[in-house]
Amino acid sequence: MSKNPIRVTRSSMPPMEEYIQEIKPLWESHWLTNMGDYHQELERQLTKYLEVPNLSLFANGHMALELTLQAMHLSGEVITTPFTFASTTHAIVRNGLKPVFCDIDPKDFTIDAEKIKELINENTCAILPVHVYGHICNVEAIEAIARRHKLKVIYDAAHAFGETLRGAGVGSFGDASIFSFHATKVFHTIEGGASAYGQKALGEELYQLKNFGILSETAVEGVGSNAKMNEFQAAMGICNLRHFQEETQKRRTAFLRYRERLEGRRGIVLPKEQEGVTHNYGYFPVVFEESECGFSRDAVYDNLKAHNVYARKYFYPLTSDFACYHGRFDSSATPVARHISQRVLTLPLYAGLSRREVDRICRLVLATKQEV
DSSP: OOSSOBOSOOOOOOOHHHHHHHHHHHHHHOOOSSSOHHHHHHHHHHHHHTTOSEEEEESSHHHHHHHHHHHTTOOSEEEEOSSSOHHHHHHHHHTTOEEEEOOBOTTTOSBOHHHHGGGOOTTEEEEEOBOGGGOOOOHHHHHHHHHHHTOEEEEEOTTOTTOEETTEEGGGSSSEEEEEOOTTSSSOOSSOEEEEESOHHHHHHHHHHHBTTBOSSSOBOSOOOBOOOOHHHHHHHHHHHHTHHHHHHHHHHHHHHHHHHHTTOTTEEOOOOOTTEEOOOOOEEEEEOHHHHSSOHHHHHHHHHHTTBOOBOTTOSOGGGOGGGTTTOOGGGSHHHHHHHTTEEEEOOOTTOOHHHHHHHHHHHHTHHHHO
16 A cells, blocks of 8 residues: 555645745735735736636635625525535525525536526526536526526536636626635635626625625624635735646646546546536546446445545535435435436546556556455
């Protein structure tokens, strides 16, 4: 067994000297929070880089989503997907809204736009789709549905940083798009997030909500939270943005090597790159159809773990099956999502993952039937 574990991901970081040089002025200014120079500069850079009209930074991606929903003053039901991280569903529920779960497209695991229509009723106020593993949703169909029924569209774009669809930045779709800059993401600020949006009025609401409702030294006009990104986070983001393209290319090399080693294997379903999408190569999900390949997802997971390789059952369980929502939802209503959730495994993928390590992981995957 290898002494050095291979984790499902590893944070990309700039050279230490670069970050130290970047943050030196903080010791002179002593300005560490409350929308300082680094915060403002990162907002400017990301607005340009992501090709979005407006962008607000947050302490983390979840607060970006939760407060964006709050800023829209929604009430009623939100159509979303159960095939996502906990944050998506929790943000809806914590706003006093009811999630209505729509099934997913078996080809790319994003929300099935055709099935959204049958879930709309007089209580529906919004649609919250997720760009899963960097696969972009059917934004044209979703926009048409939302326009017809006068619904808000908020995209969870936590997996889609830096991606474009036919030349348009992924954050430019819908009424808002939420990004996560958690340390495990392709681009990170150690911890952080952002909301990209079209209407400036929404940004004014978001500013209040992330800063206790404070407008000036004496004016507090709303009941807000504290969700501000600090200067050390913003400085890390400024550094990491310089290296993003380089890091993405390294990820792409590992991604393509996985495809080369695993493609065409019976019962092993691999992700397909979408036409017109510039991919960020953030994840490598594999679906194991036990009836065809002869071994289960869980057997692969256990075999890899036994050899110090840590993959992730991502997303499992469905959010609709979480213990905290016991008795409220029925995952049999989303059979495709449930099927994929029980069979998908994301293999390790990060910029520093070597060809030799990818080959070793693939050998272990393919040897599962004999070893487990």
